[in-house]
Amino acid sequence: MIDLQINGEIKHVDAPDRMPLLWVLRDLLGLTGTKFGCGIAQCGACTVHLNGNAVRSCVLPIGSIGTRAITTIEGVRATPSGASVQQAWLAAEVVQCGYCQSGQIMSASALLTTTPHPTDAEIDAAMAGNICRCGTYVRIRAAIKSAAQLAAMRGTDGDRTDNV
C-alpha cells in the first residue's frame, strides 16, 4: 500500500511502486479528468501538479512521489490560480473537444503560480508541452493573460471563485 495525498485527501493505493500516477488516478481512483494521450510525456494531456509544479503523470511512478501534494483537474479550483484559469478559459471560449484542456489548465495554473504576469515567450515555454489537436492555442494565450489579471484582482479583492 502506498499513501498518496491527492487534492487534499490521503488515498491508500494498492499498486506497484513503478505504476505511473496517471493510471492510479484513472483506473484505480476513478479520477478520469486527467487524460491519457501519449504515454511518453510528449502531449501533456496527463498533466497534474506535484507541490504546485506541473508534471506529466503518465511517466511519474507513484513510488517516487512520497509526501508531495498531488493536485488534479478535479482539485485545481482550490489552488492559487486554478479558479482564475478556469474562469478565463470559459470567458475566452478556449475549449473545443475539451480532451486536452485538463492538461492545458494544469500547466497554465502552475505557470501563473510561479509567474503571475507571463510574457508571450514565457507562455510558449510553459505551454509547449501541451498539444491541442483542435488548435485552440490562440485562445489559450489570450486566456492565460486574462487569468493573470483575474488572479491579480482576486489578490486584492479577495476570493471571487464562486461563479466558476
Place this chain on the structure above:
Amino acid sequence: MIELTMSERKTPSRTNRTQISRRDFLKVGAAAGGGLFLEFAVPSAGGAKTGVSAGHEFSPNAFIRIDRKGAVTLIMPQVEMGQGIYTSIAMILAEELDVRLETVTLEAAPPNDALYRNPVLGFQVTGGSTSIRAFWMPLRRAGASARAMLVEAAAQDWKVEPAVCSTAAGAVIHATSGRRLPYGSLVDRAAQLKPPANPTLKTLADFRLVGTAARRLDTPEKVTGKALFGIDALPPGVKFATLIASPVLGGRVIRVDDATARAMPGVRQIVVLDDLVAVVADHTWAAKQGLDSLNITWDDGPNANVTTEEILEQLKAASLRTGVVAKSVGDVATALNVANRVEVTYQVPFLAHAPMEPMNCTVHVKPDGCEIWVGNQVLTRTQAIAAEITGLPKDKVIVHNHLIGGGFGRRLEVDGIAKSVRIAQKVDGPVKVTWTREEDIQKALYRPFYFDRFEVALTGAKITAWKHRVVGSSILARWAPPAFVNGVDRDAVEGAVNLPYDVPNFHVEYVRQEPPGIQTQFWRGVGPTHNVFVTESLVDELAHRAGKDPVSFRRDQLGRAPRLLACLDLVASKAGWGQVLPRRVGRGVAIQDVFGTNLATVTEVEVDEQGEVYVKRVVCAVDCGIVVNPDTVVAQIEGGMIFGLTAALHSEITLAKGRIQQSNFNNYRMMRINEAPKIEVHLIRSVEAPGGIGEPGTAAAAPALANALFAATGVRLRKLPVDRKALAAGKSA
C-alpha cells in the same frame, strides 16, 4: 408509427394522435406524459445537389418536445465533438421559438437509421461540415410552427385574435390587456391544433440570438474534468485491456509466448485472435506491461513488403491513364494547344488523425445482449457491427455514446469497435480496450495519398484551359457505396470541379487507384483539403508565370464569384497585401468556395537559412452566409487552420516493409503553441444561407502557406509536407 426500439432515456415518446402539416414537413402531436411533440425532417446538406431529397415521402429524423414546464428538448442525430454544434443548433431553435437559450436541451439520438438517417448517405452520421447547413431551414420552420401553435392556443384561451399576441422568452403575451401565459401552460392545448401551412419565419432584422456570440453550452464541465469521454467510461466491474494488431495490414498471429505476461501481477487474461493480441488486466498499466512482455510471431501476409515509394509509383502510373470525367466544359484539348502551356504534378501524403483521445471502446458482451460505451460519429454502424460480430439482434446492442475527444473523421469508422467487441467476446464482464498512442497511429485508416496531374494554358494573364486529373483512393466507394456514382468519387474531386475562376475550357478527371497495405478514410477537410492545395498552388504558379501579382491575377478571373471576390479584397486589405517585406519573409494568398463557405486567406511566413519555417500571421476573410454564432465560426477557422498547418508543416505517414513508420508525437509531430501564428478572422455580413465551417480553415492552410513560402524563397513546393531542405537549397520540389 415508428417506434424506437432502444435507449433508456432518449427515446422520443408521444401519443398516437398527430396533426400533419399540409406541406408535410412537420408532424405535431401530444407528447407522452403531457406536452407538445414535433417531428420534422432534416435533409442532408448535399441533398439538393444530388436530387435525393426531392419528392420522397415524409420521414422525420429530428424531434422537439416541449413539456409542461416549458422545457424544450431537441433530439437529433448530430454529435458534439468540439465544433459547438449543440450550442449553435439550440440557438436556431430558441430564436424561432422565442425562448431563452438555456431552456433548450439537446439530446444525442440513440442509434436508429430509420429515424435519424442522413438521406444522401443512407445512415446516421455527423460529418462533412453539414450540420448547420442541414438544420438551418427545417429547424427554423419547426420552431416557427410550434411558436404559432402556442400563440393560437393562448389566443383561444383569451378569446382574442392570434395576430394581436406576441411572444418573448418562452411566453405568449397579450400586450393590450397585459396578460401573459408561459409556453408550459399552453403545450397540451397546442398539441390539439393543426400546424400552420406556412409558418412565418423571423426576418434577419428580428434575430436577437442568431448572430450573437452566445456562450457554449458544453464547455463548463470540460474545464473541471467532469466531462465524460468514451475513454472515461467505468462500468461496474470493468477490466482494462490494451492490444496490438498485426503490424502489417492483413497479417496473422502465428504464435504467442506469454509466459512472462501470465506471471505479472494484475494481468488477468491474454486474448489471442486471428489478427491481434490483447492483454486484459486490473488496470491499463498492467495490461500495457503484459503486452510489452509478449513475444509474438506474425505472418505478415501479402502486404509484407509494401513501401510508400511503391504506392507512389502506382499512383504516378495511374495518372497516365484516362480517368472518369467529373466535369468538362468547352474544348480543353484544342485550348491546350498554345505556346504558354504548363504541365505539372502535385502530391499529398497519407495522414493520420491522431485525435488527443486515443481510440478506445468499452464493451460488455453477455449471452443475451451487448453494451458499448464509446464516442463515435456513426452510432448505427457501431450497433450494426456489434450485432454482426456477436450474432445478437441489433436491438440487443445498447450503445452509450459519449463526448468525442477529437473526431477529425477518425470516429466515422467502426474498426476499433469491431476489434473491441471481438476481444470482449472472450472476456467475462465489461472490458475497456484502450489503444496506446502507437497503436492509434499505426493501425488506423488514413487520409489518402493523392497524385494530381495538370495541363494548363495561359493566354496573357488569363487561364484559358485547365485539365486536372485527380488520382487516388476512393473513400466513398468503400464507406458509402450509394454515393460513389459512375466511377466518380465526388469527395475526391470536391474543390477541383468547383474551381471558382472563369476558365472557358475546363476538364477534371478522376482515376481510382487503391493503395496496397493501407486503408483510407475521411480526414478533416476531406476532398478540398487536397484539391484547394493543388489548385491554389498552381494558380499561384500561373500568376507568377504571367508576371502578375497573385491577388490581381485572381481578382481578374472571379467574374462568377462575387462573394469570393469580396473575401479576397477584404483579406488583401486587412493583411496589408503589397507591403514591402524583409528578406526571406513572404505572404501567400489562397481562396476557396467549398462546404458552402467562401474563404480568402493570406499567410505570412519567415524562412531561415536552414529552411526552418516560422508562420507569423494568418489573416482570413470569411463569407459563410448567415452566421449563427460568430465566436464559434472564428474558433472553427482558427482551429481548422492550426490543423491544416500542422499537416502541411509536419505530417506524413509512410510505410516500409508494410509497416507504418510513425508511432507517437515524437515522430508524428504536432504544431505546438510556440509555433502557432496569430490568426485574424474577419467575417463578412451576409444574408445567404449558412455554409459549413468545420473544415474550410483546414483546406485553406496549406495553399496559403506554400504560396507564402514561394514568395519568401522562390521555392515552389509541389508536394507536402514542407520540404525544409528544398527551402534551404533554394530548389523547387
